Amino acid sequence: MKNKDRLDREKEFHNEAFATGKRKKVKKYYKTTDRSKNFYRDKIHKDVAGKSVLEYGCGPGSQAFSLATAGAKVTAIDISEVAIEQTKAEAEKQGLEMECFVMDAEDLSFDDHSFDRVCGSGILHHLDLDRCYKELRRVLKPGGSGIFFEPMGYNPVINLYRKMTPDLRTDDEHPLLNEDFELAGTYFDEVNPHYFHLTSIAASFIPVASAQSALAGPLNGLDSVLFKSLPFLKKYAWITVVELKTTAKNHSA
Ligand SMILES: C[S@@+](CC[C@H](N)C(=O)[O-])C[C@H]1O[C@@H](n2cnc3c(N)ncnc32)[C@H](O)[C@@H]1O
Numbered sequence: 001m002k003n004k005d006r007l008d009r010e011k012e013f014h015n016e017a018f019a020t021g022k023r024k025k026v027k028k029y030y031k032t033t034d035r036s037k038n039f040y041r042d043k044i045h046k047d048v049a050g051k052s053v054l055e056y057g058c059g060p061g062s063q064a065f066s067l068a069t070a071g072a073k074v075t076a077i078d079i080s081e082v083a084i085e086q087t088k089a090e091a092e093k094q095g096l097e098m099e100c101f102v103m104d105a106e107d108l109s110f111d112d113h114s115f116d117r118v119c120g121s122g123i124l125h126h127l128d129l130d131r132c133y134k135e136l137r138r139v140l141k142p143g144g145s146g147i148f149f150e151p152m153g154y155n156p157v158i159n160l161y162r163k164m165t166p167d168l169r170t171d172d173e174h175p176l177l178n179e180d181f182e183l184a185g186t187y188f189d190e191v192n193p194h195y196f197h198l199t200s201i202a203a204s205f206i207p208v209a210s211a212q213s214a215l216a217g218p219l220n221g222l223d224s225v226l227f228k229s230l231p232f233l234k235k236y237a238w239i240t241v242v243e244l245k246t247t248a249k250n251h252s253a
Helices: 002-020 022-027 031-045 064-069 081-093 129-139 156-164 178-185 199-205 209-229 231-236
Strands: 052-056 073-078 099-102 115-121 140-151 190-196 239-245
Touching: 002 081, 031 064, 031 115, 031 140, 031 190, 031 199, 031 209, 031 239, 052 064, 052 140, 064 073, 064 081, 073 081, 081 099, 115 129, 129 140, 129 178, 178 190, 178 239, 190 209, 199 209, 209 231
Parallel strands: 052 073, 052 115, 073 099, 115 140
Antiparallel strands: 140 239, 190 239
């Protein structure tokens, strides 16, 4: 019952957010994250032609369209009916073939070993990770990988901003902690988190997109140096792009 309530809350929140366009208005202030987004996009599009790819918690389509354009066989799922209606409408508008389903990411109806790649942005931190990792492991083909763009939960500045903007998030979401990577390690053969945005977080508070981009460039460069030279800072990153890999040899659903 508790689980069902949580899923209903997620569905209701996102149906409303996508129907009113609330999320698009927020996203335009996130120019700072261009570097992490580009890193994520490059990873999920690499050698993707002919591969079967699941976009997990796709929202209104997110990367599904560019993946299909790049020649992937795309399936997109989300718990929000509004998100899936919008994804289907956009795919039709762009003349792209893809399969779109309203589905719970923690209880997938796909067969074992269905996908070469599963990707998603801002989705893992909405889920019960034990249930989700189990499903991801099951539906990935041997040698397949999951690639996710997610917020981290340790930075005090970002956490204060989150506290001050409760309407932008669901009650149940939980930006990732190190223990979430450790749990992933019990399901996957390799867990590789990449970390982004520390000093560059300051750029996000500038309300002019062009100034934000100009400042974000050098600060993101400084962040790379800091994460390399002082690894204990990694957990204070705003964003992680995490790869969950299965090796062909050890894979069992
Ligand atoms: C922060 S939004 C991200 C949407 C999109 N990936 C993007 O980057 O714009 C989180 C998405 O996860 C979906 N979601 C939340 N819980 C889910 C679940 N249990 N199963 C499938 N989708 C879920 C929401 O409906 C929403 O579309």
